[in-house]
Amino acid sequence: MKRLQDRVAIVTGGGAGIGQACCEVLAEEGAKIVVTDINDQTGQAVADAINASGGQAIYAHCDVGIEDDIAKMTQAALDAFGTIDILINNAGIELFKNALDTTTPEWERCINVDLRGVWLCSKYALPTMLAKGKGAIVNISSVHAVQTIQNITAYAAAKGGVVAMTRNMALDYAPAVRINAIMPGFIETSLWQRFVALSDNPQKVVDDTNALQPMKRMGTGRDVALGAMFLSSDEAAWITGTTLAVDGGLTARLHN
Numbered sequence: 297m298k299r300l301q302d303r304v305a306i307v308t309g310g311g312a313g314i315g316q317a318c319c320e321v322l323a324e325e326g327a328k329i330v331v332t333d334i335n336d337q338t339g340q341a342v343a344d345a346i347n348a349s350g351g352q353a354i355y356a357h358c359d360v361g362i363e364d365d366i367a368k369m370t371q372a373a374l375d376a377f378g379t380i381d382i383l384i385n386n387a388g389i390e391l392f393k394n395a396l397d398t399t400t401p402e403w404e405r406c407i408n409v410d411l412r413g414v415w416l417c418s419k420y421a422l423p424t425m426l427a428k429g430k431g432a433i434v435n436i437s438s439v440h441a442v443q444t445i446q447n448i449t450a451y452a453a454a455k456g457g458v459v460a461m462t463r464n465m466a467l468d469y470a471p472a473v474r475i476n477a478i479m480p481g482f483i484e485t486s487l488w489q490r491f492v493a494l495s496d497n498p499q500k501v502v503d504d505t506n507a508l509q510p511m512k513r514m515g516t517g518r519d520v521a522l523g524a525m526f527l528s529s530d531e532a533a534w535i536t537g538t539t540l541a542v543d544g545g546l547t548a549r550l551h552n
């Protein structure tokens with residue numbers, strides 16, 4: 297028996313990177329997947345690939361910064377599969393700026409997607425989970441919730457907020473719904489590539505980051521997705537309100 301057989305899972309930002317890996321890994325474990333994204337082409341392609349390999353998936357457009365999109369996406373999940381068992385709040389955007397350089401619209405967009413979106417997607421999925429007395433939510437935060445680099449103020453604030461909100465909501469909705477977070481370290485996705493491209497010396501950023509890794513490699517989307525799958529499964533039945541670092545040991549290190 298697969299770990300998530302016939303569970304219905306929504307994955308936000310499922311069209312690429314960590315979100316795509318979450319869609320694939322949860323589908324491998326038998327879940328029916330609602331792939332959501334703002335990029336309809338990549339999101340639909342992820343759903344199509346799951347269906348082509350014998351799984352079940354639909355694509356539903358959803359900008360997690362827009363409440364009306366979240367309402368429609370949640371209804372699309374219920375129309376297609378009749379319930380919601382798992383929500384992976386993965387969609388997120390970066391903002392590599394310090395406090396002085398950040399404009400008010402940039403701050404609002406980052407917090408709106410990375411923090412408010414996690415709350416709102418949860419708010420729309422929770423009633424279905426509470427009515428059936430069971431559900432699991434996994435919020436993708438970041439190591440920037442606890443340790444950080446310069447020039448990433450709004451993103452760090454949002455990701456710290458996700459960890460605090462996870463803890464708080466876990467108390468409010470236990471024992472029916474378990475709510476946990478994951479702090480990924482450096483993961484090789486398009487977000488990471490955009491970060492590297494900001495540098496005058498991209499190769500040095502890659503080399504320096506590789507040198508930081510206790511596990512001697514950067515992470516993959518699948519590394520994070522396997523953590524999300526575990527936290528979504530009944531094997532994590534007594535785990536709620538916690539944050540799992542999936543960072544190759546990065547936050548364990550005090551000094552080289």
Ligand SMILES: NC(=O)c1ccc[n+]([C@@H]2O[C@H](COP(=O)([O-])OP(=O)(O)OC[C@H]3O[C@@H](n4cnc5c(N)ncnc54)[C@H](O)[C@@H]3O)[C@@H](O)[C@H]2O)c1
Nearest residue numbers: 309311312313314334359360387388438480483485486487
């Ligand atoms: N890559 C890393 O090193 C890393 C590290 C820690 C945390 N994270 C977090 O993991 C999550 C996924 O990151 P990634 O590296 O896979 O990013 P990515 O940019 O490679 O992929 C993000 C996906 O989310 C979608 N998306 C963007 N804005 C959206 C919105 N408003 N609504 C819905 N979908 C939206 C994109 O279209 C894309 O498909 C993010 O929350 C990110 O902050 C990433």
